[in-house]
Amino acid sequence: MSRIAAVAAALPEHAYAQADITEMLLPLVTRDPGKQRVMRRLHSNAGVDSRHLVLPLDEYRRAVTFGQTNDRFVGEATRLAATSLLQALGEAGIAPDEVDFIVFTSVTGISAPSVDALLVPLLGLRDDVKRVPIFGLGCVAGAAGIARLHDYLKGHPDEVAVLLSVELCSLTVQRDDDSMDNLVASGLFGDGAAAVVMVGDARADRMGIAGPxxxxxxxxxxxxxxxxxxxxxxxxxxxxxxxxxxxxxxxxxxxxxxxxxxxxxxxxxxxxxxxxxxxxxxxxxxxxxxxxxxxxxxxxxxxxxxxxxxxxxxxxxxxxxxxxxxxxxxxxxxxxxxxxxxxxxxxxxxxxxxxxxxxxxxx
Missing domain, CATH: 3.40.47.10 (Thiolase/Chalcone synthase)
Structure with a gap:
């Protein structure tokens, strides 16, 4: 079996009220007054009061290419992943070089080498750490990642496994796209990261970890x-x-x-x-x-x-x-x-x- 030793959440420093984000996005997403009224209504009914964004609000007004956006993703995702992982490991009382297995997931940017590989020299992870970067699972990947760590730890009861999730959804908002999908999504998604540290049964017993x-x-x-x-x-x-x-x-x-x-x-x-x-x-x-x-x-x-x-x-x-x-x-x-x-x-x-x-x- 396996046990959750710690979970740490990380957010970008830029936080804004939902209404301010809506007003910034309106002219970028659509110039149609009717569609703008729909967008305001959808955003106000989204159940969201505020969001953290990886960029200052004004920077989203600049037209950029997909390549430029993705370059920003790689740098900011690496920073947020490092922050959340170090916090989670600290809470669990586990050093970076004790990590045996890493699953990294994101659906809002791509990188090869993947972000988890970039963290190895940055955080002092072992160069023989086993890594599985995942793309395409989207919102389900947080739950799926815990399940896959559990699968691994059943066969490695003395090891430490880590799930890293970084989603910078604001970098994917599409300009000049007044489809209903984009009108809804532009009011729902924020940016953030999280790290989950899990251990096998033998490791948990030895460390006295009381997590679920x-x-x-x-x-x-x-x-x-x-x-x-x-x-x-x-x-x-x-x-x-x-x-x-x-x-x-x-x-x-x-x-x-x-x-x-x-x-x-x-x-x-x-x-x-x-x-x-x-x-x-x-x-x-x-x-x-x-x-x-x-x-x-x-x-x-x-x-x-x-x-x-x-x-x-x-x-x-x-x-x-x-x-x-x-x-x-x-x-x-x-x-x-x-x-x-x-x-x-x-x-x-x-x-x-x-x-x-x-x-x-x-x-």
Whole structure:
């Protein structure tokens, strides 16, 4: 099995109110007054109060090429990844040269060598560290990354594995694109990063790590949904695909998937005290609550994250998890972490706090 030792979230220093971001983007995205009215309405109803951006607001007014944007991605992603990883390792009491396995994920920029490789000499990681950079999973990659670390650590119980997620969504906003997809996405997504440090059972026992263990995972890919969420590469970068069909997929599949997953572990929904949902947007969170018949405030931490920083793609569910780990948990508490991404794909991670954790110690 495996155990989560620490999770650290990182955000760019530039933070702006949603209304200020909207006014900056309006003339860049569309000159049509009717479309601008729609864009203002969509942004004001997005459940987002503020967002962190990797660039100062005025810099987004400048026309740049995809190459220039991606160069900026590589530099800023490396910086944010380093910040989050060092913080997470420090909280776990693990040195960089003790890391054995790294999964890096992003869908908002590309780099070869990948960002995880750039971190090896920068942070003093070993030159024989095993690396798996992932591209294309989008918002689901935070949950999927934890699941894949768990898979690895089951076979390497004395090792340390790390998930790094960096999403600089603001660099993908398309100018002169007044499609409904872009009008919605330009009001939802923010920039951020997160690092998860996990250890195998033998390492956890030796170090006395009390974080939750990963009890089980499940992956799903829903047929016929490939055009519901995603990115379409173009000359100007990644054009977002974001349709209302995601709610239909949730309604049709999530209740049965969650019941089946919990049943496999001899649990029911009432046994889950902590729900850690990817904050994909207000309608997505509403669909999760409706489909799973959750109590009114079950996804409150996800909604608060959405309001404070927006949707951070793969980093979002990890930001929610980081906040949850700071709370108190009794032995026997269960949590369910889940997310959706392009495909449509879904990942479910069942967590169990089998050792008590006090809030003061966890913080």
């Amino acid at each position: 263990r990963v009890a089980d995972t499940r992956s799903r890919l829903y047929a016929g949904s490939r055009d519901v969420i995603g990115f379409r590469p173009s000359e100007t970068g990644f054009r977002v695909i974001l349709t209302a069909g995601v709610v239909d997929v949730i309604d049709a599949n999530f209740p049965g998937d969650v019941r089946g997953f919990l049943d496999r572990n001899e649990l029911i929904a009432d046994d889950i005290g902590t729900w850690i949902a990817h904050p994909g947007g207000p309608k997505v969170l509403d669909a999760f609550e409706r489909g799973l018949a959750l109590p009114g405030r079950a996804l409150e931490r996800s909604r608060r994250s959405m309001a404070a920083v927006g949707n951070l793609s793969s980093s979002s569910v990890l930001h929610v998890l980081a906040g949850e780990l700071h709370g108190a948990h009794a032995a026997g508490d269960h949590g369910l972490l889940f997310a959706l991404g392009p495909g449509i794909s879904a990942e479910f991670v069942l967590l169990e706090w089998d050792r008590p954790v006090a809030a003061a110690l966890a913080a």
